[in-house]
Amino acid sequence: MTTKPAARRHSLNILELRSRMSSLPAKPGLRLGVPEWSSNNRLLSATAQHERVISNLIRQEGRSLRNDTSCQTSWDERDTSRRLSDRIWDVARWREALEACAQKVDEEMEALTLCKEQSEQALAATATPLEVSTECLRLREGRRGCELVVDPVDEQLKKEVELIGRVQQVLQQHIDKAFEQLCVLQEARHQLTSDLQNKTDTLDIDMSCLSLTTKSPQISLKINPTRIPSGSSTPQEWHQFSQYNVAHAQEAMDVSQQLREDMSLTRAQLQNQLEAQWRATEFALRKRNHHEEQAREELEWQIKKTEDEMTEMENDVQGLDADLQAKSASLKLAHTRLENRTNRPGMDLCRDEVQHGLVNEVHQLEATILALKQKLSEAQHSLQKMKLHHYHMLQDLSTKKEVLNLEQRSMNTRNHLTSDTGKTPVLLVPLANSSGRSNLQLLAE
Template sequence: MSYPGILLTKEPAPQTIPVSELPMKVYEVALNTGPDSSSGLATAGFRTAKYLPEEWNQHNYARYHEAFADRDHSERVRIESQNVAAFTAELAQRTQEDSTIKVGERLQDIHFWKSELQREIEDLTEETNLLAAQKLRLERAIDATEIPYSIAMDNLQCRERRLPPDLVKDQVEAELLKEAELIRNIQELLKRTVKQAINQIQLNRDHKEICEMDWSDKVETYNIDEKCGRYNNQSTNIQFHPNTSRFEDSASTPETWAKHSHDNIYRAEREKLASINLRALIDNILRDTAEDLRMQCNRVNEAFAKQLEVLEDAKHKLEHHLKKTLKEIGDQEHNIEALKQAIKDKETPLKVAQTRLYDRSFRPNVDLCRDAAQFRLVSEIEELTASIEALKKKLLESEQALRNLDDSRMHLEKEIAVKANSIFIDRQKCMAHRSRYPTILRLAGYQ
């Protein structure tokens, strides 16, 4: 329905037109006062309506204006809603992209510390294995020192079976005692070092476990953040989780989070450095102890060699003296026979004395002594009137000398047997046993 003089457009709501400003024709129709109006008694009942035409028009105009205002407001709200929706969509996309970037940056940080922890775990594992190998070397070295110690103790016990007077505390025994004490000290040092290595291995494993736990947390966190980074608006496994934006009281800060891994790696590096230093110390200990044992073994062997030379020389000298003693015994027996013959034959005392002096001049070394017999013979030459009693007396002295020579012969033979026994013990027992002395590599724990 249209009304003349009124345009219904989408322009802003028009102002209400006062009735006085309406065209006359419209005004007349509205007022029903024209020449063709039907006023009179016949229409009296119809003039009781509640609304007048102008009121009706005003009511319609009000509805028009209200509808126009509502449409205009709705259009503005719609445009604003579209703008807000576009802005919020762009904001949501930009925020989501920024969150994805932040999650990606966080993944890089987690990957960095995860890689550092993994490298530290691998280094600690390798270092622990190397230290365990060094501990095994120490244990082998301890086992290897048991052989030298048994050899030294066996040598000492064997040398206890030497016969007097060779049962002396000589240089060989002193070196053997030094060797036994050195071996015991080295064993104690190696045992203490083994305990230190065991403690260091346990520390390495403890810090490796700490790093592994931290690494495991990093792996789990990396997987979670990687899954979060793959979420997008098309993901099918997303849903509402109320109250998730609230921070946990126990949550760490990026600084404390990084410091935690840094401190774990720092402590692990410190233990790894201590383990490296301990391995170097073990190398030095094993090398030095092996060298000390071999040097002491050489000193003992040299002492044995010198002692054997002394024993051999003494044995040769004793044999030489025995040989001369046997010769002297024969000479003395001949001398006795000569005395008896002199007594028996009563030869000229001078001749007898000169012969005796001549014969006795062949006595060797210290036995060429101006003894009573010598004085007696000289006095016999000076005293040509020596009697037969002097010859008998000399005969008795010669017989005593022969008995003394027999005693000396037995003593020499006994001493030679003692020296032979000592040489047998040192050479056949001790030196033969010492040929099984471990090599320097075995003493260093390599075999």
């Protein structure tokens, strides 16, 4: 029931629309015929088909290009990752080589520093022997008189002073060379550590690049990323640079090792020379001291014998003087008898046997007194000479005692050269490493 009025209204609307269209004016312009219309439709169909063919071809080429570029991009990424891995391996290998070389350089610097300190201590240790030898020479210059002689002790002491001076000069030269070589090693070590730091930074960068993917949030487009940075080097230059650093450090270590061997050998040779000279000087000093003691003992014995002889001579002088006095009394007696007998009267003044005996007695007494006087004079002169010589011997004994005292002081002074064992002179004493330097702390990966 409801559909019929609706259909009727629809029919009325169509009729009304047709009446309106018939009343519209006709569109001006050229009208096409049916053939043209058909030709246009065929052209549209052909063009559509052609465009579809081209589109299909483009789609196929696009798919092929996508596949090709996807494979190429994937291959390039893998190839770049492989090259990064190879580069990381090369850099890591060189870093290990640089670390090992730097460690060896550090150990060589420690060894050379220790050797240099030993030479410095050896140089400082020569100050006491030089001072002692100089003091011994100064003490021996205090000798006086006949004791001031140029003996083997003086010669050995002067040789010892000259040898110590030469030892100091050689040790100082070695210390200077060691210092210069330490500077060379320090420079080589600086080059190694700088190269090592660069290798460590490079490893961090390359490993970071290797860990990046297309999904990493850190990636972005950069401005002119294909530019060549200033200061870039070729792989050959890069390899030669690290190789030169290692070779230069190895050469410096070889020179340092040879220098250490020379320094150790020279110190041992100088030690032997100083010990030999010390023994020669010590032997000469003890021998001279023994001779001085022998001379003193001989002089003391001579003084004692001279004093005994002087005592005997004084007694004999007294005896001669007493005999001379007695002979003078006998001569007086003989003179008195002769003089008294000259008073005999007359023929009794006879040159009898008594007269001849008294005359002979007087002559004998006069000769005896003359002989006694001569002998007394000789005895007194000899006694004076012995007293004078005794005085000189006492002076010489005093001088010898002073010399022995000086020699003993010299020997006591030289005891500073003797160690606790009493056999070896303390000249060159190697010390433990006191540099306080630690091993090279390498950067962690």
